[in-house]
Amino acid sequence: MKLDQLKKNYLNSKIQYVIVDKLGAVLESDNTIFEISKQANLASVDPFFESIITLLTSREAFQIACVNLSIGGANEIVDVKFLPQDTNENQWLILIEKLTEHYKNYQLLAQLKNTTIINHQLLTLKNQNLTERDIFKNVFIDNFNHQLRNPLTTITTFCDMLAHTELNSAQQNFFNLIQNAAKQVQSKIDDVLDFAILQSGKFIFKDTVFDLNASLQQIITAYKALTKEKNLKFSVEIDDDLPDFVFADQFRFEQILTNLLNNAITHTAVGKITLKVSLNFVRAQKVNIRVEVIDTGVGIDPTKLDLVMERFTKLNTNTTTNGYGLGLPIVKTLMQQMDGSINLQSKLNHGTTVTCDFNLKRNPLISDIEANKVVEVKNAKKPNGKKSILLIEESEEIQILVLKLLAQQGNFYVEILPSTDNLLETLETNDFDLLLFSEQINNQNILDNDLIKSKKIKVMPKIILASGINDTKLKKFQKAAVDDVISKPFTPETFLNTVFKNLI
Amino acid sequence: MSTKKIVLLGHFGVGKTSLIRRYIDNTFTKDYKVTIGVHVSKKNVEVAPNELVSLIIWDIEGNEDILNARQSYLKGSHSFIYVFDLSRPKTYSTLQKDIEFLKTNFNNVIIKIVGNKMDLITKDFAKKLSEELPYPVDYFISAKLGSRVETLFSKLAKELH
Ligand SMILES: Nc1nc2c(ncn2[C@@H]2O[C@H](COP(=O)(O)OP(=O)(O)OP(=O)(O)O)[C@@H](O)[C@H]2O)c(=O)[nH]1
Numbered sequence A: 001m002k003l004d005q006l007k008k009n010y011l012n013s014k015i016q017y018v019i020v021d022k023l024g025a026v027l028e029s030d031n032t033i034f035e036i037s038k039q040a041n042l043a044s045v046d047p048f049f050e051s052i053i054t055l056l057t058s059r060e061a062f063q064i065a066c067v068n069l070s071i072g073g074a075n076e077i078v079d080v081k082f083l084p085q086d087t088n089e090n091q092w093l094i095l096i097e098k099l100t101e102h103y104k105n106y107q108l109l110a111q112l113k114n115t116t117i118i119n120h121q122l123l124t125l126k127n128q129n130l131t132e133r134d135i136f137k138n139v140f141i142d143n144f145n146h147q148l149r150n151p152l153t154t155i156t157t158f159c160d161m162l163a164h165t166e167l168n169s170a171q172q173n174f175f176n177l178i179q180n181a182a183k184q185v186q187s188k189i190d191d192v193l194d195f196a197i198l199q200s201g202k203f204i205f206k207d208t209v210f211d212l213n214a215s216l217q218q219i220i221t222a223y224k225a226l227t228k229e230k231n232l233k234f235s236v237e238i239d240d241d242l243p244d245f246v247f248a249d250q251f252r253f254e255q256i257l258t259n260l261l262n263n264a265i266t267h268t269a270v271g272k273i274t275l276k277v278s279l280n281f282v283r284a285q286k287v288n289i290r291v292e293v294i295d296t297g298v299g300i301d302p303t304k305l306d307l308v309m310e311r312f313t314k315l316n317t318n319t320t321t322n323g324y325g326l327g328l329p330i331v332k333t334l335m336q337q338m339d340g341s342i343n344l345q346s347k348l349n350h351g352t353t354v355t356c357d358f359n360l361k362r363n364p365l366i367s368d369i370e371a372n373k374v375v376e377v378k379n380a381k382k383p384n385g386k387k388s389i390l391l392i393e394e395s396e397e398i399q400i401l402v403l404k405l406l407a408q409q410g411n412f413y414v415e416i417l418p419s420t421d422n423l424l425e426t427l428e429t430n431d432f433d434l435l436l437f438s439e440q441i442n443n444q445n446i447l448d449n450d451l452i453k454s455k456k457i458k459v460m461p462k463i464i465l466a467s468g469i470n471d472t473k474l475k476k477f478q479k480a481a482v483d484d485v486i487s488k489p490f491t492p493e494t495f496l497n498t499v500f501k502n503l504i
Numbered sequence B: 001m002s003t004k005k006i007v008l009l010g011h012f013g014v015g016k017t018s019l020i021r022r023y024i025d026n027t028f029t030k031d032y033k034v035t036i037g038v039h040v041s042k043k044n045v046e047v048a049p050n051e052l053v054s055l056i057i058w059d060i061e062g063n064e065d066i067l068n069a070r071q072s073y074l075k076g077s078h079s080f081i082y083v084f085d086l087s088r089p090k091t092y093s094t095l096q097k098d099i100e101f102l103k104t105n106f107n108n109v110i111i112k113i114v115g116n117k118m119d120l121i122t123k124d125f126a127k128k129l130s131e132e133l134p135y136p137v138d139y140f141i142s143a144k145l146g147s148r149v150e151t152l153f154s155k156l157a158k159e160l161h
């Protein structure tokens, strides 16, 4: 911080004077920062003060730093000094000093430091118990993984930290080099590991709801830089119609894209790389997305096209395929296991086009969650008093949706079970006013689950979150004494109406 | 109505703020915003028919060493909830030292030891961990799913009453 800035900060620093008696009644306040009316008791001003009042029975000065207060619309971070008055032994002087800017700067640093350290811890842990590890028997690769990943994790996380500090331009250059090199090593290790897994069996996929657009933007930013380094043009065409969110394994999705882009860059000396992402179709709960990576590079001999997709090409015949290496075989296997398809077209000395069609799951509800609007419920009355709801649902997006919708309405407590594993325990230790459950849990119809047939559940009001309704289903629901049905995807209004109706 | 001060302690990122938001507003977010200093919130709890206790909950910034926490925040507490993150061993590596510190320096303060982010680990792991830790874990909770969150505070309110 510059000196004048510092001076300005201090000039601007504000102090509020408040005089209270030892019971907390406000005798005087100059209201420099917060509106605190005379006659009020400090306890009613903010819970912070409420818990301090008991300390005013002593006669010892004390100070509490960095308190986040929001009083009558003013949100500030302040230091508060409590000084017993010599002149009147019933009175205390309270000095509230506004230091919001100062503490906000400190917050930014703490944010960076904490997230970096946490990520580092989690990465190290993840490397220790990599889920896929069981699959490899190869001691060499296992060791290789272990011994390279940990130091590499340290390098990349501290690079991230360094990126947030001020560097001069020479340092910036060195920094970029280190960072890129580290990224390359990281991706090579990933490739080798994946290759080992490829030989031995299946990849593991972890599907979550992710922000497709954010993911693409991140890749685009990275590859803008990488193509620039090689003096290649990078052209991007992204369809406006793409859904904002999809349900898939984000890591694998990005891995496929980066593998294709890396390949393209490696094999293109002049010209450009094009990334096209477009929507093929949306059907029911599925969304089909096409990703094309087009380069103007050396291309592949048409007779070798099939070969480069096979696993052992690079290792067996390294002269014929110009080092297409591990990338494409990995991509091919991943695409197959993700229920998608891949197509390779190439002309020697003209370039290669790889087309991948991803078959992903759609996320119809997320836009409602995003809007974050409080929903007005017209057709049902909000129940009186606090209600506890148990939700059995494995989809994280529905979990969050239900939580948000009910939180906005206030006075609900929602406990979530992602499976029926802990159902009995949960019911034993808590009382719920309503049970909401998804029709399918763990690939099984929940009504076929014996736990749901237990006595305790029989007597509870319950609503099923069904994936579509038909007559056979309705009969089944009735037979199981389900009180109501909400069909997915549902609107917030329908959801709340149905819930409220069943709580009265 | 009696007023009780509860302070949440523990390393950063273990889920102190999330736990309080889950309890008070019934919300949860995946985003991590580091707390600095202290945020105080309040909730009235019915401990018996027509008998309320007012819980004043201090959410303080996380620290890897309890000695680095601002000691002024701890003054006048009726209870400490020591929270650790079940998915990050580092966050319970100082449990013994931290609890001993609290026990030596504060008399008559109820201490609860809480392992958060239960959704990220298996039951077996939790069981194994309880056997290994120097103090018994009072609650295994998940701020994300809401499991045992209400129970933790409502039982504590009764105990404090
Ligand atoms: N999966 C999971 N994540 C959680 C849970 N509780 C909190 N988190 C996540 O953990 C991160 C940290 O949570 P916070 O509540 O901000 O942690 P804190 O202890 O207040 O951190 P400091 O304010 O820095 O001390 C956030 O990203 C939360 O979303 C949980 O029960 N399960």
Ligand SMILES: [Mg+2]
Pocket (backbone or CB within 6 Å): B016, B017, B018, B033, B034, B035, B059, B060, B061, B062
């Ligand atoms: Mg916090």
